[in-house]
Amino acid sequence: MKLIKTAIVLLLFLAISAVSGRAQQNSLYHFAGNMKGYHKKDGGVTFKLTNGAVKIAYLKGVGFRIRYSFTGKFNPLFSYATVSNMPSKENISVSKNVSALLLRAGDEELKIQKKPFRISYLSNSGYQFMKDSFGAGHQGDKICHITKRYKGTVYYGLGERPDGMNRAGQRFFLWNTDHGGYNWGTEPLYQSYPFYIGLHNDKAYGVYYDNSFKSMFDFGGQLKTHIGYYADGGELRFYVIYGPSIKEVLKKYTKLTGRYPLPPKWSLGYQQSRYTYYPAKELYRLENGFRSRNIPCDVFYLDIDYMNGYRDFTWNKNFFPHPKQMLAKLKKDGIKVVTIIDPGIKKDSTYSVYNEGLKKDLYVKYPDGSNYVGRVWPGKTTFPDFSNPKTREWWGNLVYNWENNGVSGVWLDMNEPSVFGGKTMPYITVFDKDGRKASEYEMHNEYGMLEAKATYDYLNKKQPNKRHFILTRAGFSGIQRYAAMWTGDNVARWQDVGKMIPMIMGTGMAGEPFDGFDIGGFGGSPSGQLYMRFLQIGALMPLCRTHSSKGTVMQEPWDYGHMYTYINKKMIQLRYKLLPVMYTSFYEHTQTGAPIIRPLVYEYQDDPHTYNINDQFMLGDHLMAAPVVQKDQNSRKLYLPKGTWYEFFNDTKYEGGKTIKVAAPIRAVDTYNKIYNHPYAGLPLFVQAGSVIPMQKVQQYVGQKKITNMNLRVYNGGSRKSELYEDDGVSQNYKKDDYRLTHFQTESDSRDFNINVTMNGKYSGAVKTFTWKIYGLNNQPQYVIVDGRKVDAQYDAKNHTETFKTDAKAMKVEIKK
Numbered sequence: 001m002k003l004i005k006t007a008i009v010l011l012l013f014l015a016i017s018a019v020s021g022r023a024q025q026n027s028l029y030h031f032a033g034n035m036k037g038y039h040k041k042d043g044g045v046t047f048k049l050t051n052g053a054v055k056i057a058y059l060k061g062v063g064f065r066i067r068y069s070f071t072g073k074f075n076p077l078f079s080y081a082t083v084s085n086m087p088s089k090e091n092i093s094v095s096k097n098v099s100a101l102l103l104r105a106g107d108e109e110l111k112i113q114k115k116p117f118r119i120s121y122l123s124n125s126g127y128q129f130m131k132d133s134f135g136a137g138h139q140g141d142k143i144c145h146i147t148k149r150y151k152g153t154v155y156y157g158l159g160e161r162p163d164g165m166n167r168a169g170q171r172f173f174l175w176n177t178d179h180g181g182y183n184w185g186t187e188p189l190y191q192s193y194p195f196y197i198g199l200h201n202d203k204a205y206g207v208y209y210d211n212s213f214k215s216m217f218d219f220g221g222q223l224k225t226h227i228g229y230y231a232d233g234g235e236l237r238f239y240v241i242y243g244p245s246i247k248e249v250l251k252k253y254t255k256l257t258g259r260y261p262l263p264p265k266w267s268l269g270y271q272q273s274r275y276t277y278y279p280a281k282e283l284y285r286l287e288n289g290f291r292s293r294n295i296p297c298d299v300f301y302l303d304i305d306y307m308n309g310y311r312d313f314t315w316n317k318n319f320f321p322h323p324k325q326m327l328a329k330l331k332k333d334g335i336k337v338v339t340i341i342d343p344g345i346k347k348d349s350t351y352s353v354y355n356e357g358l359k360k361d362l363y364v365k366y367p368d369g370s371n372y373v374g375r376v377w378p379g380k381t382t383f384p385d386f387s388n389p390k391t392r393e394w395w396g397n398l399v400y401n402w403e404n405n406g407v408s409g410v411w412l413d414m415n416e417p418s419v420f421g422g423k424t425m426p427y428i429t430v431f432d433k434d435g436r437k438a439s440e441y442e443m444h445n446e447y448g449m450l451e452a453k454a455t456y457d458y459l460n461k462k463q464p465n466k467r468h469f470i471l472t473r474a475g476f477s478g479i480q481r482y483a484a485m486w487t488g489d490n491v492a493r494w495q496d497v498g499k500m501i502p503m504i505m506g507t508g509m510a511g512e513p514f515d516g517f518d519i520g521g522f523g524g525s526p527s528g529q530l531y532m533r534f535l536q537i538g539a540l541m542p543l544c545r546t547h548s549s550k551g552t553v554m555q556e557p558w559d560y561g562h563m564y565t566y567i568n569k570k571m572i573q574l575r576y577k578l579l580p581v582m583y584t585s586f587y588e589h590t591q592t593g594a595p596i597i598r599p600l601v602y603e604y605q606d607d608p609h610t611y612n613i614n615d616q617f618m619l620g621d622h623l624m625a626a627p628v629v630q631k632d633q634n635s636r637k638l639y640l641p642k643g644t645w646y647e648f649f650n651d652t653k654y655e656g657g658k659t660i661k662v663a664a665p666i667r668a669v670d671t672y673n674k675i676y677n678h679p680y681a682g683l684p685l686f687v688q689a690g691s692v693i694p695m696q697k698v699q700q701y702v703g704q705k706k707i708t709n710m711n712l713r714v715y716n717g718g719s720r721k722s723e724l725y726e727d728d729g730v731s732q733n734y735k736k737d738d739y740r741l742t743h744f745q746t747e748s749d750s751r752d753f754n755i756n757v758t759m760n761g762k763y764s765g766a767v768k769t770f771t772w773k774i775y776g777l778n779n780q781p782q783y784v785i786v787d788g789r790k791v792d793a794q795y796d797a798k799n800h801t802e803t804f805k806t807d808a809k810a811m812k813v814e815i816k817k
């Protein structure tokens with residue numbers, strides 16, 4: 001009796017608390033619940049759930065798109081991150097078995113469990129690469145998606161992070177933040193990419209969460225046996241992208257979010273920056289500094305002090321009384337000038353830009369409609385609302401007119417946005433979001449990208465045949481359609497040398513290929529040795545720029561004494577020699593979304609030894625660098641993936657699949673030459689057998705001289721594909737077939753080494769001749785035959801090379817051993 005009474009009381013209590021629990025707002029996460037039914041429409045499938053609904057579509061060449069709504073209602077699809085011309089939809093076929101539904105499209109299938117509603121993601125051969133554990137849920141407007149963490153999976157993604165490439169076991173926040181002087185593990189930083197790649201059983205898949213709210217990824221830092229995605233609002237919309245190669249995942253991801261258009265070729269030259277070079281005669285000193293030493297350079301930057309009181313689109317007339325003439329004079333000497341622009345507009349009733357924006361009502365607002373005013377360099381500032389199409393047009397026009405003075409590109413800084421004191425704008429500020437209205441909470445992470453979009457779209461509209469150069473600090477998925485990036489305010493410390501590699505590789509693995517870092521470190525004063533080690537990495541980066549802060553020692557490549565000047569010059573010259581490799585990699589990116597700087601796992605995902613390498617990288621598909629990232633090191637260990645490799649500077653041959661130790665001396669140019677016969681021996685750089693590495697003569701700036709001959713370094717052994725891409729480097733004519741793409745296919749057996757050459761495109765400015773140098777020939781070949789005819793060749797017995805020259809239209813080269 002007593003027991004029953006107690007039971008009734010208990011039940012009553014539970015019932016009441018359940019009811020009151022519902023009446024109150026509670027903080028539980030609610031998951032999808034059960035499937036209540038489904039219907040097919042437009043090739044896609046919509047499921048009704050206990051808690052709302054889910055719409056599933058399949059995009060050709062990408063994968064499944066999953067959209068949850070916990071109210072059951074969907075807003076029309078809108079996203080700044082994904083491309084405007086979405087891939088077409090593919091019909092999804094639905095079939096049933098006892099407990100599940102099977103959805104099939106493309107190369108994947110989804111297994112839908114009905115009670116509770118959960119999705120498993122499979123390849124069409126039945127390989128399950130991802131699986132909901134708790135699945136999709138929400139707490140109020142907050143959303144989450146929780147999947148199973150497969151044992152042994154490595155996770156890459158989220159873009160630029162000063163951390164190991166493999167994110168497993170940690171969690172990360174996405175909230176663009178100006179955090180100068182970051183350390184290992186500092187986060188979040190300037191850029192956000194809600195995209196990751198998982199890799200297990202040698203098979204890769206990617207997930208892109210198309211949501212710009214502040215978010216968090218938990219790769220097992222808290223959840224341990226699950227992977228969690230949380231966002232503070234917005235739709236839970238994600239794309240599931242199956243590889244199984246990482247290459248394929250990135251190809252599909254960049255089909256969805258876009259690729260980097262070919263940049264002006266000069267932007268791949270060496271760039272010199274400082275906060276701030278002024279007055280004008282300082283730029284002439286700099287120009288003379290490079291040209292008199294024959295150290296190549298293409299770009300100078302002007303930082304915020306060129307402006308009049310930090311007002312965008314103005315000059316400080318004391319420092320730069322005749323900017324047009326100055327820019328024209330520098331340009332004649334091959335120097336392009338890029339100026340910084342901050343988003344904050346000085347609140348100053350005598351400043352026409354401010355007044356115009358005010359009149360046209362283009363600034364970010366408070367909820368009562370008044371303009372938000374923050375404090376940045378100019379003092380009180382308003383912020384253009386780049387999510388307003390009218391603001392974008394206005395801003396684009398300002399930049400366009402600005403560039404008409406002779407400025408060659410713009411550098412968009414502080415666009416996280418960074419605001420003094422409060423760090424960024426308040427959550428409650430109001431944005432237009434192309435007529436939809438949104439708070440900063442949602443727009444924050446996209447602010448920098450929208451500024452870049454405003455800039456790029458307008459310039460492109462006005463000058464559709466020109467290539468534009470924009471450098472931005474903040475970014476979000478899709479930024480690669482508009483701008484190059486750099487890693488913000490690093491420091492002249494040894495830990496920063498090492499950190500730059502995974503940061504740049506991380507950005508590349510998030511679809512943004514054009515990235516670099518402040519060579520020498522932004523803060524602090526580097527020693528000659530530190531600067532040199534920074535430069536040895538930086539010279540191979542897509543963006544190759546020295547930049548430094550006020551109050552630090554001057555950081556020009558010749559500022560560290562005779563020996564370092566010599567080495568630094570050689571490094572910068574090497575960059576110019578390798579420009580064809582760099583440029584061809586950019587072309588490859590436009591076709592496949594491939595990063596330019598790649599982690600080894602990108603090329604060798606079937607080799608688990610590559611999974612956690614953070615201090616080596618590939619430049620393109622054939623070169624692998626293992627720079628020194630520690631003080632006073634004269635050698636280092638590195639991992640060589642399977643296959644035959646050559647050391648680039650001294651041609652030593654290695655069999656890969658193991659860790660080796662190589663010399664990487666810092667000092668003594670003299671002993672350098674003695675020991676290594678080569679001045680760059682301080683940078684361990686390797687090349688795969690079978691590769692063709694196109695290299696050109698050093699120029700003082702891109703386009704200084706017409707290049708008519710290309711040097712081809714060819715490495716005996718192996719069979720590989722290589723490419724050389726050429727075009728005019730400045731226009732969009734390449735889209736009309738005005739380019740030349742030369743394909744090299746090497747083949748080798750024990751006797752012969754052959755290279756088959758094919759080409760397409762009709763670019764008439766392409767090189768006329770190739771100078772071939774075949775490396776790794778232990779004996780002099782009997783003949784070299786080009787298109788069936790024997791040619792003259794020189795054998796170098798000491799270096800095991802054979803050299804000969806051909807027309808650039810040669811189709812078959814045979815090395816008869």
Ligand code: MIG
Nearest residue numbers: 275303304340413488489547
């Ligand atoms: O509050 O414009 O990252 O490259 O030199 C610092 C001055 C503002 C931060 C950038 C840096 C630039 C600096 N800017």
